[in-house]
Amino acid sequence: MLEIKDLTVRYGKQEPTVESFQLSMKKGEIVSIVGESGSGKTTVIRAVLGALPGSGYISAGEIYFQGEALTQKSGEEWRNLRGTRMSMIFQDCGGTLNPIRKIGKQYVEYICTHSRVTRPQAWNKAAEMLKKMRLADAENIMKSYPHQLSGGMRQRVGIAMAMTFQPQLLLADEPTSALDVTTQAQIVRQMMELRDRYETGIIIVTHNLGVAAYMADKLVVMQNGKVVDQGTRDEVMNHPVSDYTKSLLQAVPEMEGERFVS
Ligand SMILES: Nc1ncnc2c1ncn2[C@@H]1O[C@H](COP(=O)(O)OP(=O)(O)OP(=O)(O)O)[C@@H](O)[C@H]1O
Numbered sequence: 001m002l003e004i005k006d007l008t009v010r011y012g013k014q015e016p017t018v019e020s021f022q023l024s025m026k027k028g029e030i031v032s033i034v035g036e037s038g039s040g041k042t043t044v045i046r047a048v049l050g051a052l053p054g055s056g057y058i059s060a061g062e063i064y065f066q067g068e069a070l071t072q073k074s075g076e077e078w079r080n081l082r083g084t085r086m087s088m089i090f091q092d093c094g095g096t097l098n099p100i101r102k103i104g105k106q107y108v109e110y111i112c113t114h115s116r117v118t119r120p121q122a123w124n125k126a127a128e129m130l131k132k133m134r135l136a137d138a139e140n141i142m143k144s145y146p147h148q149l150s151g152g153m154r155q156r157v158g159i160a161m162a163m164t165f166q167p168q169l170l171l172a173d174e175p176t177s178a179l180d181v182t183t184q185a186q187i188v189r190q191m192m193e194l195r196d197r198y199e200t201g202i203i204i205v206t207h208n209l210g211v212a213a214y215m216a217d218k219l220v221v222m223q224n225g226k227v228v229d230q231g232t233r234d235e236v237m238n239h240p241v242s243d244y245t246k247s248l249l250q251a252v253p254e255m256e257g258e259r260f261v262s
Contacts (some may be wrong), residue, residue, distance in 0.1 A: 007061035032212035035222035052080035104142030
């Protein structure tokens with residue numbers, strides 16, 4: 001479904017921020033990228049999305065998504081994939097919602113820009129997606145402004161929006177970090193349910209090894225732009241190769257996800 005080969009990303013003339021990144025991902029698989037701040041995790045997923053900020057560019061390597069070479073695509077072709085076949089959620093999706101417009105209006109507009117449906121159809125679709133994210137009283141949420149919802153509710157709205165078109169790939173950048181532990185656990189479970197329902201592959205960038213270990217089929221550990229450990233969850237958790245991963249594992253005693261979500 002997704003193959004990343006020897007991906008190298010630079011910002012302007014700086015040394016590479018990400019160097020020779022490799023990843024092979026199957027349909028419906030969940031991959032977690034963990035690593036310290038500045039190690040290049042966000043840069044990897046932004047490169048896949050074709051949305052590197054500022055002077056960022058792919059200086060080497062290839063990204064194949066469902067057999068298509070993304071790096072050969074024009075900006076417009078790549079943009080057309082975003083929001084439909086692949087989508088992204090951020091640490092604070094609520095922050096990306098327009099604060100002075102009601103949720104329903106924004107959601108309907110989002111659906112209408114990406115598909116040919118009438119506004120009432122879009123409204124129904126939006127309400128249906130909010131219900132799937134277990135947001136009780138979806139109609140009421142649609143009529144609310146973002147600030148009237150809690151952080152966890154806003155994040156669920158963001159995830160619902162990202163899942164609207166049943167993307168094959170969801171890129172999630174610290175999707176639960178701003179939330180309390182209980183809400184984090186609920187949202188993590190819901191993302192996994194969505195994966196089961198739609199067979200969406202998910203790449204989740206997180207500092208939280210508990211979240212990573214609980215959710216992921218595969219783990220990628222990054223340090224200074226390079227992958228220092230990669231493999232199935234059990235391989236990396238039980239047989240880490242790098243000292244960095246070993247130190248990460250030691251620092252998080254409750255890393256078995258079971259404990260995290262209990
Ligand atoms: N817009 C930008 N312009 C120039 N350099 C950038 C830009 N964005 C990121 N970088 C460089 O890339 C490095 C890695 O950033 P990135 O956001 O990918 O790391 P990260 O591992 O996701 O960190 P964090 O966990 O803090 O989000 C930064 O330390 C910085 O040097």
